[in-house]
Amino acid sequence: MKTLLKLFCFIPMLVATQAMRADVCSTPWTDNDVIISNTTVNYSSIIDISCASSVTISMDIEGIGNMENADYLNIYYRIDGGQQQTIAEHVNTISLQTIQANSITGNSLELIIVGATSINTEVYTVSNINISANGTTPTTTIRIEENEVGFCLVDGTIDNNHTGFSGDGFANTANVLDNGIDTKIDGDAGDYTFTWRFANGSSVNRLSRLIVNGVTITDNIPFVSTSSWSSWSTTTATVTLTAGIKEVRLEAMTSSGLANIDYVEIESVNVAAYSCTAVVGDCQSFYQGFSLAQQNPGCSNNDGTITVNFSDEPNYTALQLSIDGGNTYPITVNDNTGSYTFNGLAGAEYEIAARYTDATCSFNVGHLILVQDCGSIPLNPGGVSWMDSYEGNGYCWCSTNFDHNLSSKQVTINGTLYSVEDICEELELHPLYRTRISSDNIYNDIQCGNGPINDSSDEPLCPGRVDIGVGGCLENGHHWDMVWLANRDRFGASNAKLNAHATENKSDIYLFPTLADDRIDLVGVNYGEKFMIYSVSGQLVDQSIFLGTIDVSALSAGNYLVVTSSASIRFTKK
Ligand code: GCU
Numbered sequence: 001m002k003t004l005l006k007l008f009c010f011i012p013m014l015v016a017t018q019a020m021r022a023d024v025c026s027t028p029w030t031d032n033d034v035i036i037s038n039t040t041v042n043y044s045s046i047i048d049i050s051c052a053s054s055v056t057i058s059m060d061i062e063g064i065g066n067m068e069n070a071d072y073l074n075i076y077y078r079i080d081g082g083q084q085q086t087i088a089e090h091v092n093t094i095s096l097q098t099i100q101a102n103s104i105t106g107n108s109l110e111l112i113i114v115g116a117t118s119i120n121t122e123v124y125t126v127s128n129i130n131i132s133a134n135g136t137t138p139t140t141t142i143r144i145e146e147n148e149v150g151f152c153l154v155d156g157t158i159d160n161n162h163t164g165f166s167g168d169g170f171a172n173t174a175n176v177l178d179n180g181i182d183t184k185i186d187g188d189a190g191d192y193t194f195t196w197r198f199a200n201g202s203s204v205n206r207l208s209r210l211i212v213n214g215v216t217i218t219d220n221i222p223f224v225s226t227s228s229w230s231s232w233s234t235t236t237a238t239v240t241l242t243a244g245i246k247e248v249r250l251e252a253m254t255s256s257g258l259a260n261i262d263y264v265e266i267e268s269v270n271v272a273a274y275s276c277t278a279v280v281g282d283c284q285s286f287y288q289g290f291s292l293a294q295q296n297p298g299c300s301n302n303d304g305t306i307t308v309n310f311s312d313e314p315n316y317t318a319l320q321l322s323i324d325g326g327n328t329y330p331i332t333v334n335d336n337t338g339s340y341t342f343n344g345l346a347g348a349e350y351e352i353a354a355r356y357t358d359a360t361c362s363f364n365v366g367h368l369i370l371v372q373d374c375g376s377i378p379l380n381p382g383g384v385s386w387m388d389s390y391e392g393n394g395y396c397w398c399s400t401n402f403d404h405n406l407s408s409k410q411v412t413i414n415g416t417l418y419s420v421e422d423i424c425e426e427l428e429l430h431p432l433y434r435t436r437i438s439s440d441n442i443y444n445d446i447q448c449g450n451g452p453i454n455d456s457s458d459e460p461l462c463p464g465r466v467d468i469g470v471g472g473c474l475e476n477g478h479h480w481d482m483v484w485l486a487n488r489d490r491f492g493a494s495n496a497k498l499n500a501h502a503t504e505n506k507s508d509i510y511l512f513p514t515l516a517d518d519r520i521d522l523v524g525v526n527y528g529e530k531f532m533i534y535s536v537s538g539q540l541v542d543q544s545i546f547l548g549t550i551d552v553s554a555l556s557a558g559n560y561l562v563v564t565s566s567a568s569i570r571f572t573k574k
């Protein structure tokens with residue numbers, strides 16, 4: 001017979017720990033014993049472990065009674081709302097033992113204790129439940145007083161006519177709803193504990209709201225009566241904020257305005273008062289003052305350079321430079337018109353960023369790729385070993401082992417993508433199909449120079465005929481019989497329109513003009529994507545980042561291939 005036993009609930013100690021303000025976490029965290037008889041699922045509260053480097057969960061478990069394998073006790077935890085992790089799973093009786101989970105990191109933790117026994121004389125006990133922190137991230141506490149850094153404005157006056165204040169006095173808002181005090185801080189993402197020292201000589205609780213960057217984060221913060229304007233007390237609110245510079249406003253929720261505020265203290269990781277008067281308006285001219293130059297490293301050296309040129313800006317004396325996209329700013333230089341050169345760089349991608357030393361106006365100056373300069377490697381098309389297709393009877397046929405990732409390539413027929421493997425197999429049923437004879441022209445692309453291209457590093461430079469040396473690299477042959485393919489059942493012939501056809505999605509990029517004077521434009525290439533230009537003989541003649549158009553004025557007349565990470569396309573320089 002089953003008896004319903006009382007469920008024991010977790011009692012979080014969050015509130016008590018916060019009041020101590022040793023840190024903003026709720027570790028150490030303990031709980032009352034959990035007794036399980038019959039089926040029970042217990043969830044703890046969400047326990048804040050954000051200030052701990054890691055935590056250890058530990059508890060004692062025991063299972064007594066005439067138990068069977070159907071009786072069980074399982075202990076789990078979950079970090080930041082993620083997947084349930086197992087600490088222990090037991091069936092049957094359990095002798096008294098301590099179980100632990102170590103080195104748990106994250107911001108919030110939830111314990112889940114699940115158990116079942118079949119009768120009420122079978123009992124699992126979970127006791128000494130404890131979550132302890134292993135090292136904490138130290139917090140900083142700052143105090144912002146009127147007339148000091150971080151104190152921006154009061155909708156009222158700074159007064160000193162009641163004793164007991166610190167600093168110059170206290171901030172006294174006019175007694176009007178929504179009047180407030182503005183402050184400005186910087187700091188990491190995480191919990192922030194605000195403590196205001198205040199006096200409220202009126203009898204009304206002057207409830208207030210906390211607004212950060214224009215958004216109300218919490219409200220009904222109590223500023224209760226202190227009975228006299230010279231009696232001071234404190235009130236506290238803990239909130240979670242994002243990283244960066246924050247405008248913080250304490251605002252009155254009653255028509256009495258705020259209490260008189262002596263100061264606010266703020267505790268968090270890396271919190272700092274931030275200047276309310278920092279000049280941030282002239283970032284635009286800061287941005288425009290930059291230019292970049294690069295020098296590639298030698299073939300086997302890490303001796304590339306990036307030079308950042310900058311201009312002089314009024315109001316600032318120093319700026320900082322980064323080549324990892326602003327993760328670190330290892331270089332601080334005087335803000336005069338000048339330049340700085342990063343030396344000793346390896347062939348790699350670099351994101352150049354700059355900002356003022358007070359962290360304002362940060363922006364990405366540019367994205368550069370340094371390539372080890374090993375001279376140009378003449379292309380030597382590998383003849384028959386590069387063959388993936390050949391021409392015969394006026395069409396193109398496959399002859400390939402689908403290497404260089406060819407088997408993943410697809411082509412659209414009747415609006416659907418089909419693998420080139422399927423197409424090649426089907427083509428062997430074509431009435432004009434024949435195996436290759438030695439006089440047939442051979443090509444690198446699976447479709448006689450018409451794509452799709454394969455993923456080899458050098459072969460895409462030579463999509464066309466590979467049996468006559470580099471001169472054939474850009475020579476296209478016949479297509480597959482696309483009309484015949486579009487009328488095959490295998491490729492959705494019932495979807496075929498009157499003008500049934502299939503298209504080769506060899507390349508999603510378009511280039512114009514194909515007969516170029518000074519510049520070419522590429523459509524379908526991402527801004528910032530790397531491109532290379534090769535001559536017909538496979539010489540690398542130019543490479544850079546695509547920024548809208550490509551200046552080809554320096555190239556001599558002839559045929560060239562532009563290669564991007566996804567496609568290649570040819571043009572002729574006049
Ligand atoms: C009094 C007191 C002020 C206070 C004000 C108020 O005038 O002197 O310091 O700010 O009351 O009600 O807010």
Ligand code: CA
Pocket residue numbers: 172173174175256257258259260
């Ligand atoms: Ca007032």
